[in-house]
Amino acid sequence: xxxxxxxxxxxxxxxxxxxxxxxxxxxxxxxxxxxxxxxxxxxxxxxxxxxxxxxxxxxxxxxxxxxxxxxxxxxxxxxxxxxxxxxxxxxxxxxxxxxxxxxxxxxxxxxxxxxxxxxxxxxxxxxxxxxxxxxxxxxxxxxxxxxxxxxxxxxxxxxxxxxxxxxxxxxxxxxxxxxxxxxxxxxxxxxxxxxxxxxxxxxxxxxxxxxxxxxxxxxxxxxxxxxxxxxxxxxxxxxxxxxxxxxxxxxxxxxxxxxxxxxxxxxxxxxxxxxxxxxxxxxxxxxxxxxxxxxxxxxxxxxxxxxxxxxxxxxxxxxxxxxxxxxxxxxxxxxx
Amino acid sequence: xxxxxxxxxxxxxxxxxxxxxxxxxxxxxxxxxxxxxxxxxxxxxxxxxxxxxxxxxxxxxxxxxxxxxxxxxxxxxxxxxxxxxxxxxxxxxxxxxxxxxxxxxxxxxxxxxxxxxxxxxxxxxxxxxxxxxxxxxxxxxxxxxxxxxxxxxxxxxxxxxxxxxxxxxxxxxxxxxxxxxxxxxxx
Ligand SMILES: Cc1cc2nc3c(=O)[nH]c(=O)nc-3n(C[C@H](O)[C@H](O)[C@H](O)COP(=O)(O)OP(=O)(O)OC[C@H]3O[C@@H](n4cnc5c(N)ncnc54)[C@H](O)[C@@H]3O)c2cc1C
Ligand code: SF4
Ligand code: FES
Ligand code: FES
Numbered sequence: 001x002x003x004x005x006x007x008x009x010x011x012x013x014x015x016x017x018x019x020x021x022x023x024x025x026x027x028x029x030x031x032x033x034x035x036x037x038x039x040x041x042x043x044x045x046x047x048x049x050x051x052x053x054x055x056x057x058x059x060x061x062x063x064x065x066x067x068x069x070x071x072x073x074x075x076x077x078x079x080x081x082x083x084x085x086x087x088x089x090x091x092x093x094x095x096x097x098x099x100x101x102x103x104x105x106x107x108x109x110x111x112x113x114x115x116x117x118x119x120x121x122x123x124x125x126x127x128x129x130x131x132x133x134x135x136x137x138x139x140x141x142x143x144x145x146x147x148x149x150x151x152x153x154x155x156x157x158x159x160x161x162x163x164x165x166x167x168x169x170x171x172x173x174x175x176x177x178x179x180x181x182x183x184x185x186x187x188x189x190x191x192x193x194x195x196x197x198x199x200x201x202x203x204x205x206x207x208x209x210x211x212x213x214x215x216x217x218x219x220x221x222x223x224x225x226x227x228x229x230x231x232x233x234x235x236x237x238x239x240x241x242x243x244x245x246x247x248x249x250x251x252x253x254x255x256x257x258x259x260x261x262x263x264x265x266x267x268x269x270x271x272x273x274x275x276x277x278x279x280x281x282x283x284x285x286x287x288x289x290x291x292x293x294x295x296x297x298x299x300x301x302x303x304x305x306x307x308x309x310x311x312x313x314x315x316x317x318x319x320x321x322x323x324x325x326x327x328x329x330x331x332x333x334x335x336x
Numbered sequence: 337x338x339x340x341x342x343x344x345x346x347x348x349x350x351x352x353x354x355x356x357x358x359x360x361x362x363x364x365x366x367x368x369x370x371x372x373x374x375x376x377x378x379x380x381x382x383x384x385x386x387x388x389x390x391x392x393x394x395x396x397x398x399x400x401x402x403x404x405x406x407x408x409x410x411x412x413x414x415x416x417x418x419x420x421x422x423x424x425x426x427x428x429x430x431x432x433x434x435x436x437x438x439x440x441x442x443x444x445x446x447x448x449x450x451x452x453x454x455x456x457x458x459x460x461x462x463x464x465x466x467x468x469x470x471x472x473x474x475x476x477x478x479x480x481x482x483x484x485x486x487x488x489x490x491x492x493x494x495x496x497x498x499x500x501x502x503x504x505x506x507x508x509x510x511x512x513x514x515x516x517x518x519x520x521x522x523x
Contacts, residue, residue, distance in 0.1 A: 241496035
């Protein structure tokens with residue numbers, strides 16, 4: 001780890017000002033991703049701003065009928081919060097499918113959005129990596145790429161610069177629920193729909209998301225409808241706990257009188273951001289939920305997917321996972 | 337890795353520490369097992385290194401140093417965390433409990449009385465080499481505090497953050513469920 005100075009932020013504005021003043025500064029929340037990357041010399045901030053004392057630690061109801069998750073609420077406190085377990089069980093389940101109990105006690109909701117890829121080459125400073133060192137090349141395309149992306153990898157020039165995935169489970173559920181990220185920065189406050197928060201790699205894979213330098217995430221807003229009756233988070237991985245997803249599916253259905261009124265399907269482990277296709281979800285409306293329609297959507301969602309050798313199995317795996325998750329969501333007995 | 341005695345045993349006054357580290361050290365006050373101690377630490381000292389190298393509380397173990405094994409599990413404000421992924425300087429206002437702080441003094445015999453989970457780990461043969469054990473036990477204390485585990489399967493899932501290289505898992509689960517069942521109010 002490189003040397004750095006440390007300061008505790010006492011207010012939101014002060015934190016933003018301090019962060020903007022130094023290009024090499026970083027916010028630290030739970031520390032579970034940043035310190036890991038600093039130990040590997042992948043992240044080398046020269047100044048850490050500890051934001052844990054900022055008043056962003058509560059979960060509150062908002063006017064829209066939804067719920068606001070403070071950026072510094074821990075993943076554990078979010079997953080076990082009564083409003084979340086009752087109204088947004090999909091989110092609760094996705095969070096609890098990730099990391100370990102210890103890590104979830106440390107990890108914050110804001111930090112979870114900002115966590116970086118687990119691509120082995122990104123972590124290994126001895127190898128080329130366009131995300132870590134723009135222009136150096138991508139070691140994964142021709143290397144070990146079992147955990148890598150199969151969708152959205154091509155840049156506009158039809159080249160591939162990075163096949164990293166975003167590793168979060170929580171964000172897959174947030175994408176399905178159409179959460180909104182609230183941020184504040186040197187230029188004021190703004191909101192970013194979760195679907196637009198993370199980017200595709202294109203030819204600038206060093207940028208994970210659209211947060212601007214100096215901006216601070218203050219909260220994540222959940223819309224009023226949390227799909228509490230028909231939902232499933234299916235996570236497939238190399239061991240049954242404490243492992244990142246190879247493929248995950250957040251499925252949420254609104255079923256009335258035997259017909260689908262609204263469907264959400266978000267995929268994790270397959271792309272640089274949680275993957276959704278609202279156009280294909282829409283083909284499920286007014287249909288009776290059954291394996292045939294689910295299989296059609298699953299096949300269509302993976303159309304154009306490309307494997308890079310070790311990860312090619314993910315294409316078929318993702319299709320099967322989508323069908324299974326949608327069937328699980330359909331058959332889940334209504335919450336009482 | 338080049339390990340000199342100086343890097344293995346840095347004390348507050350260790351003359352063998354590199355000059356840059358000594359120069360940037362600053363006072364950090366930690367409250368560990370109820371005792372407040374002021375240390376001189378560089379900001380990049382993890383809580384794990386502070387406990388082991390500067391306070392000589394070596395019960396807490398370093399396995400991976402990357403949040404992947406749970407050997408470093410301690411309790412911060414009664415919640416289990418990985419001491420390797422937090423900085424000591426971030427924990428100044430918290431109550432830290434390590435494996436050394438779990439036993440209590442038995443007034444009648446004036447000897448130390450093991451925590452029920454420590455006792456259960458012995459009774460259920462829940463370790464072999466013992467390296468993961470302090471982390472397992474601290475994690476189990478956190479698990480019982482949280483109160484979300486109801487079954488042995490829940491215990492297995494919610495203890496997955498603690499890897500045991502010796503594979504003592506059956507004993508570990510048995511030890512934890514035995515304490516869980518004997519303390520119905522905490523579960
Ligand atoms: C062994 C291991 C296994 C894991 N397994 C999983 C898993 O299966 N699924 C999963 O989803 N995750 C997993 N994780 C990742 C974990 O969820 C993230 O590390 C965690 O969510 C990051 O949150 P944090 O608060 O610790 O972030 P930090 O490490 O503190 O920060 C991460 C980044 O976010 C920035 N940041 C933090 N808060 C803010 C804010 N409010 N505004 C702007 N920027 C901010 C920091 O500057 C930093 O760049 C695992 C981690 C480990 C170590
Ligand atoms: S996939 Fe992305 S993160 Fe991994 S080596 Fe290639 S450029 Fe780097
Ligand atoms: S040493 Fe902290 S988790 Fe392994
Ligand atoms: S007892 Fe040896 S690692 Fe668990």
